[in-house]
Amino acid sequence: MTAATDPFDHRMLSLLWAGAERAEDMARIHGLLVDPPWDALSLRQLLDNPGSTAFVATVSDPSAVAGFIVGQIAADEAEILSLGVTPAWHRRGVGRALVTGLMRAVARAAARRIFLEVAEDNEPALGLY
Secondary structure (H helix, E strand, O other), X not given: OOOOOOOOOHHHEEEEEOOHHHHHHHHXXXXXXXXXXXXXXXXXXXXXXXXXXXXXXXXXXXXXXXXXXXXXXXXXEEEXXXXXXXXXXXXXXXXXXXXXHHHHHHHHOOOOEEEOOOOOOOHHHHHHO
């Protein structure tokens, strides 16, 4: 059975607010997906910024992080700075849940627009956004 056809129960998925304490988890996932990756120190510094908003996605076990998203809010605008989902959880709704969670959080903070940059050849990301 492939991940795309796995009958994953989305009720097991949780989005948790993430601060600097989750920087190691985020750096590990970022390192699986991006070269060069952001290290834990860089993520800690970003997450310590008062305008940062971040979530981790867990499935069943709150210590097992399946993905993360980091955004920045400034005035009435927000930006998605990074999004990553471990390969085992690709194409199973984790990325969509993270984007939706961040969009709700920035809307509550009175942001009216959200931006992101994505490479033209990043087809999975383009499909998600």
